[in-house]
Amino acid sequence: MSENEVRIGQLVSSLQGRDSGLFYLVVQIENESRVRIADGEGRKAEKPKSKNIKHLKFYDIVAVNIFDKTQIGKRVTSEDVRKELKSLVCQLPL
Amino acid sequence: MITCKSEQEIAYMREAGRVVAKAHAELAKVIKVGMTTLELNRLAEDIIVKAGARPAFKGLYGFPYTICASVNEEVVHGFPSARKLENGDIISIDIGAEINGYFGDSAATYPVGEVSPEVSSLLKSTEESLYKGIAMAKAGNRLSDISHAVQVCAEGYGYSVVRDYVGHGIGKLPHEEPQVPNFGKPGRGIRLKAGMTLAIEPMINMGTYEVRTLSNNWTVVTLDAKLSAHFEHTIAITNDIPEILTRT
Numbered sequence: 200m201s202e203n204e205v206r207i208g209q210l211v212s213s214l215q216g217r218d219s220g221l222f223y224l225v226v227q228i229e230n231e232s233r234v235r236i237a238d239g240e241g242r243k244a245e246k247p248k249s250k251n252i253k254h255l256k257f258y259d260i261v262a263v264n265i266f267d268k269t270q271i272g273k274r275v276t277s278e279d280v281r282k283e284l285k286s287l288v289c290q291l292p293l
Numbered sequence: 294m295i296t297c298k299s300e301q302e303i304a305y306m307r308e309a310g311r312v313v314a315k316a317h318a319e320l321a322k323v324i325k326v327g328m329t330t331l332e333l334n335r336l337a338e339d340i341i342v343k344a345g346a347r348p349a350f351k352g353l354y355g356f357p358y359t360i361c362a363s364v365n366e367e368v369v370h371g372f373p374s375a376r377k378l379e380n381g382d383i384i385s386i387d388i389g390a391e392i393n394g395y396f397g398d399s400a401a402t403y404p405v406g407e408v409s410p411e412v413s414s415l416l417k418s419t420e421e422s423l424y425k426g427i428a429m430a431k432a433g434n435r436l437s438d439i440s441h442a443v444q445v446c447a448e449g450y451g452y453s454v455v456r457d458y459v460g461h462g463i464g465k466l467p468h469e470e471p472q473v474p475n476f477g478k479p480g481r482g483i484r485l486k487a488g489m490t491l492a493i494e495p496m497i498n499m500g501t502y503e504v505r506t507l508s509n510n511w512t513v514v515t516l517d518a519k520l521s522a523h524f525e526h527t528i529a530i531t532n533d534i535p536e537i538l539t540r541t
Contacts, residue, residue, distance in 0.1 A: 207470070227470055228294040229483065245474075246481060270468050271354055272369070272494075274459045 205234060205252065208265035210287045215254040222288050223248075224262055224280050239281030260287050295462060295470045297488025302395060303529050303538070306464065306490060309397035310527050310538035312344045312390040317401055318541055320388075326380050326406045330362035333386065334373035341390045349389030349396050349467050356511065361387035361400075368496050368504050368513040368521040369458055380406035383416065385523040389467055396467045398492045399539035400525035411499075412520060415452060419497040419522035422446035426475070426493045430528055430535040436471060436482030443495045444476040453502035455521070458513065460494045463527055487532045494525030 209225045211234075223236035226247045234255070235247035242248050262283035268275050298306065316337045323336065338359040341348050348359035356370070363371030363385040364378070371385070378384060387400035402416050426443040444454050460473030471483060475495045498504075500519030507514060515521050529536045 227483075230294060245477065267354070269461070269470075269472060272458050272461060272468060274457055274472060274474060 205257065206261050206266065207269060208262035208283065210258040210260045210262070210284070211236060211255040212258075213250070213254065214256055222284060224265060224284055224287070226265070226275060226280065237277065237280050238284055239277040239279070244275050244277045244280045258291065260290055262287055295483060295489065296464060297486050298464055298490050298529065299488070302464065303488070303490070305393040305395035306397060306527065306529065307538050309346065309390050309392045309395050310399070311397075311541055312341055312346045312392060313388050313397040313399045313527075313539050314541040315344065316340045316388045316390070317386070317399060320386060321401075321403060324378070324384065324403050324405060326378055328378050329375050330364070330371070330373040330378070330384065331375055333362060334358050334360050337386075337388055341388075344390075344392070346390040346392040349391045349398065350387070353467060359388070361385070363387075363512070363521070363523065365520055366515045366518045368455055368498070368515060369523060370511040370513055372509060372512060378405045381408055381412070382406075383408065383412060383520060383522065385521070387523065387525065391467070394465060396463050396465070397527050397539050398463055398467060398525060399527060400494060400523045402522040402524060414450070415497065415499055415520060415522050418447060418450040418452060419495055420524045422495045422497060423493060423524040423526060426495065427526060427528055427535055427537065430485060430491060430493065430530050432485055432487045432530055432532055434485050435480050436473065436485060437477045438479045439491075439493060440474045440477040441479040443493075447475075447495060447497045453498045453500065455496035455498060455502055455504055457504055458496055460492050460525070462490065463492045464490050485530050487530055489530045490527065490538070491530070492525055492527045494523065496521060496523045
């Protein structure tokens with residue numbers, strides 16, 4: 200997954216580290232190789248985790264509401280991330 | 294992605310900033326009792342277009358106007374209308390412009406006629422909190438150092454800080470990463486670097502920090518109907534003091 204394809208609100212899962220297997224949303228794109236992710240619970244939107252994109256699996260599902268909020272100056276909260284994450288994970292094929 | 298702008302890009306943003314600043318300066322001269330906010334909208338649009346720029350907010354996510362005109366308890370995204378300004382009102386005007394593909398964004402709250410000392414204090418304190426935030430926008434600092442400085446200043450005067458709306462990165466888009474809250478503990482978030490360009494915009498309330506959105510799905514008002522003030526500048530972080538780009 201190249202940086203160009205990463206989107207705010209995109210569903211990811213961790214491939215490496217203690218959080219391996221856990222789902223998150225991308226809440227910030229730092230640079231070409233790192234993003235900040237949150238799940239709204241263990242990792243709050245206010246204090247997202249910085250992660251190398253090589254250590255993440257990216258899904259072709261995006262929480263558009265999260266991106267839309269950023270475009271009108273509205274703060275993305277942990278509650279937003281929690282709700283959207285729950286909804287997106289349900290969309291994954293079994 | 295959070296980008297550091299080149300000298301040329303910052304030059305383009307400086308130009309966009311000057312257009313926005315000029316629009317504010319001209320509006321400030323004419324704001325008076327009896328004026329409508331639609332007239333202010335028209336004037337701002339004329340100034341921006343004559344400068345060879347494009348109004349940045351018009352059509353953005355369907356926003357219908359060139360300026361946001363938020364009166365009294367309206368916090369942000371107020372719609373210009375045939376409403377006539379009255380003595381003692383305050384009006385927060387937010388203006389954005391794009392030129393050469395780069396954006397500038399600035400807001401200020403203006404008194405209409407004579408306002409009480411209490412109201413005057415809200416305006417001055419909000420503006421001060423903006424400059425306290427800008428002062429922390431230095432290479433090497435963390436993003437939340439800005440947020441914390443704004444909060445400490447505003448709450449020190451007894452006001453509250455709107456949490457639901459935030460500042461933002463800006464450059465080739467009107468809203469870029471990162472989000473810049475106006476509250477929070479210091480020492481958190483990304484490390485600031487020279488070339489980053491941010492729009493820092495405290496929204497400060499006389500009463501509760503809580504807000505709600507009106508049925509037009511845009512205009513945000515204070516939950517307790519008390520007054521709110523808003524000041525904003527677009528800045529470039531440098532290796533020295535930050536440069537305010539939305540100045541004439």
